[in-house]
Amino acid sequence: MIEIAPSMLAADMLHLEDDLLDLRKNQIKTLHFDVMDAHFVPNLSFGPALCKAVHGAFPEYFLDVHLMMDNPEKLLDSFIHAGASSITVHAEVLDDAKPILSRIRAAGVQCGISVKPGTDVTSICELLPMLDRVLIMTVEPGFGGQKFMESQLEKIVWLRKRGYTGKIAVDGGVNMENMERICSVGADVLVMGTAFFKADDRSAVVQKVKDMA
Numbered sequence: 001m002i003e004i005a006p007s008m009l010a011a012d013m014l015h016l017e018d019d020l021l022d023l024r025k026n027q028i029k030t031l032h033f034d035v036m037d038a039h040f041v042p043n044l045s046f047g048p049a050l051c052k053a054v055h056g057a058f059p060e061y062f063l064d065v066h067l068m069m070d071n072p073e074k075l076l077d078s079f080i081h082a083g084a085s086s087i088t089v090h091a092e093v094l095d096d097a098k099p100i101l102s103r104i105r106a107a108g109v110q111c112g113i114s115v116k117p118g119t120d121v122t123s124i125c126e127l128l129p130m131l132d133r134v135l136i137m138t139v140e141p142g143f144g145g146q147k148f149m150e151s152q153l154e155k156i157v158w159l160r161k162r163g164y165t166g167k168i169a170v171d172g173g174v175n176m177e178n179m180e181r182i183c184s185v186g187a188d189v190l191v192m193g194t195a196f197f198k199a200d201d202r203s204a205v206v207q208k209v210k211d212m213a
């Protein structure tokens, strides 16, 4: 089943409730929550307070939290208590990811690992049995609206060849033109910021994902 995960980073912050209601109108159940710390990535986005507010107003949404931050353990409990459904941390900021992944799972929250374009996907090999999802960055993390990096698709091929059966999400530059190619190699979650929230016709984006399923 192919899933669209709109990235809130691209939503209209001054009309956020309208944009989040639009997900409901389009029967979208997942919201991708891009947390940036202006340290691990050169941008600052939003934190647990907004996550809690969104969860309170839209409790039915699966909140797919993507921590693009150093020291993710510092905000882990805050996001768990804010209502995160899944928490993905970056392989690059952890010497040993197992403790934090276990903490996330122990809280009844799904866990994921993300790798930047320059990170070898084989580096997360021994974590695969613990993961509910792997998030493949197809842009350098930090900003929406960047160009999709086709080269990253080989990481998805490697994961599926390795027998990984969890979710594979793709984040960065995903759009109506490349989504079929992305799913053809084994991805099943499409993180879409610009291509969804800035689309002229959001329902057409949703329909295309449905038609691919």
Ligand code: DX5
Pocket (backbone or CB within 6 Å): 007, 009, 010, 034, 068, 139, 140, 141, 142, 143, 144, 145, 146, 171, 172, 173, 174, 191, 192, 193, 194, 195
């Ligand atoms: C990068 C962000 C973006 C965002 C998606 O750090 O994670 O990938 O969510 O942005 P678009 O879909 O606009 O490329």
Ligand code: ZN
Pocket (backbone or CB within 6 Å): 007, 032, 033, 034, 066, 171, 191
């Ligand atoms: Zn993301």
